[in-house]
Amino acid sequence: MIPPIKNMQDAFSLKGKNAVITGGNRGLGLAIASAMAQSGANVAILCRDRAKAAEALAELEPYGGKYMSFDCDVTDLKSVIALADQVTEEFGPTDILVNNAGVSCVNELLDMDEELSDWYKVLNTDLNGTVHMTYAFGKKMRDAGNGGCIINTTSNAAFIVNKTQAMSPYSSAKAAANHFTHCMAVELGKYNIRVNAIAPGFTNTELSKWIPKDQFDYINNQMPLGRFGEPIEIGALAVYLASPAAAQITGTVTVIDGGYILSC
Ligand SMILES: NC(=O)c1ccc[n+]([C@@H]2O[C@H](COP(=O)([O-])OP(=O)(O)OC[C@H]3O[C@@H](n4cnc5c(N)ncnc54)[C@H](OP(=O)(O)O)[C@@H]3O)[C@@H](O)[C@H]2O)c1
Numbered sequence: 001m002i003p004p005i006k007n008m009q010d011a012f013s014l015k016g017k018n019a020v021i022t023g024g025n026r027g028l029g030l031a032i033a034s035a036m037a038q039s040g041a042n043v044a045i046l047c048r049d050r051a052k053a054a055e056a057l058a059e060l061e062p063y064g065g066k067y068m069s070f071d072c073d074v075t076d077l078k079s080v081i082a083l084a085d086q087v088t089e090e091f092g093p094t095d096i097l098v099n100n101a102g103v104s105c106v107n108e109l110l111d112m113d114e115e116l117s118d119w120y121k122v123l124n125t126d127l128n129g130t131v132h133m134t135y136a137f138g139k140k141m142r143d144a145g146n147g148g149c150i151i152n153t154t155s156n157a158a159f160i161v162n163k164t165q166a167m168s169p170y171s172s173a174k175a176a177a178n179h180f181t182h183c184m185a186v187e188l189g190k191y192n193i194r195v196n197a198i199a200p201g202f203t204n205t206e207l208s209k210w211i212p213k214d215q216f217d218y219i220n221n222q223m224p225l226g227r228f229g230e231p232i233e234i235g236a237l238a239v240y241l242a243s244p245a246a247a248q249i250t251g252t253v254t255v256i257d258g259g260y261i262l263s264c
Pocket residue numbers: 022023024025026027028029046047048049050052072073074075100101102103125129153154155156199200201202203204205206207208
């Protein structure tokens with residue numbers, strides 16, 4: 001069993017914990033990496049773009065922990081299994097795994113090519129990538145016997161259908177990742193590994209800068225809280241879910257979208 005907190009001192013601290021974050025080199029992944037580093041965690045960033053990873057590590061450096069990056073393609077199960085060995089050896093045992101890497105596409109199913117490339121690309125990254133990482137790093141966490149925590153970054157798109165942008169692969173992958181979260185919470189509970197998901201909505205990242213102004217204004221108007229989310233708010237939620245304060249929380253999907261899915 002995971003012991004409950006006794007008081008609020010250090011209840012939100014990740015001091016000395018090792019966090020492995022896919023897609024931690026930019027966007028929401030970097031915000032989660034930064035929030036966890038500021039909360040005392042060591043961070044390993046797993047991604048494909050080495051230059052962006054180097055920039056991200058430089059951003060984390062002032063926080064004074066151990067920060068490393070590793071080449072990773074979450075779609076490739078064999079390399080992910082090998083990477084779990086490498087990360088454990090070079091970075092240390094994983095306490096926190098954040099499955100954040102994700103891609104999207106806008107295309108209606110009937111307009112896709114005959115290989116359904118868009119479908120498989122998104123499913124292989126957003127769903128299978130999460131499964132691959134959970135398999136490889138989950139085994140390491142189980143075998144180390146220290147418990148731990150897995151956080152999957154899904155999306156509020158798992159709950160709604162975006163009428164203006166056809167995103168069936170993305171919505172389907174994220175909905176499946178949410179239920180995978182539930183299943184893993186039940187399977188891994190006996191190893192003291194908690195599994196939760198964060199489902200962000202529209203958040204101010206590089207991507208959101210490309211949303212046409214009329215759509216941007218429309219979305220803001222639809223939101224009960226009247227604005228896009230900020231990456232640091234996703235980071236703060238991830239820190240909470242990974243912290244001792246959340247010791248009794250598993251199998252949850254927390255939507256963090258300013259109330260958008262309730263009113264869109
Ligand atoms: N931004 C939003 O408003 C929003 C809303 C809801 C949900 N989300 C979810 O939040 C997560 C992060 O989104 P974001 O907006 O920060 O996206 P982003 O800026 O496009 O970053 C995507 C990240 O995923 C990594 N990645 C993609 N494919 C990969 C692969 N095959 N192997 C390893 N890493 C891979 C990328 O790194 P490399 O290219 O270097 O590999 C990058 O770090 C995603 O799961 C996304 O679906 C975002």
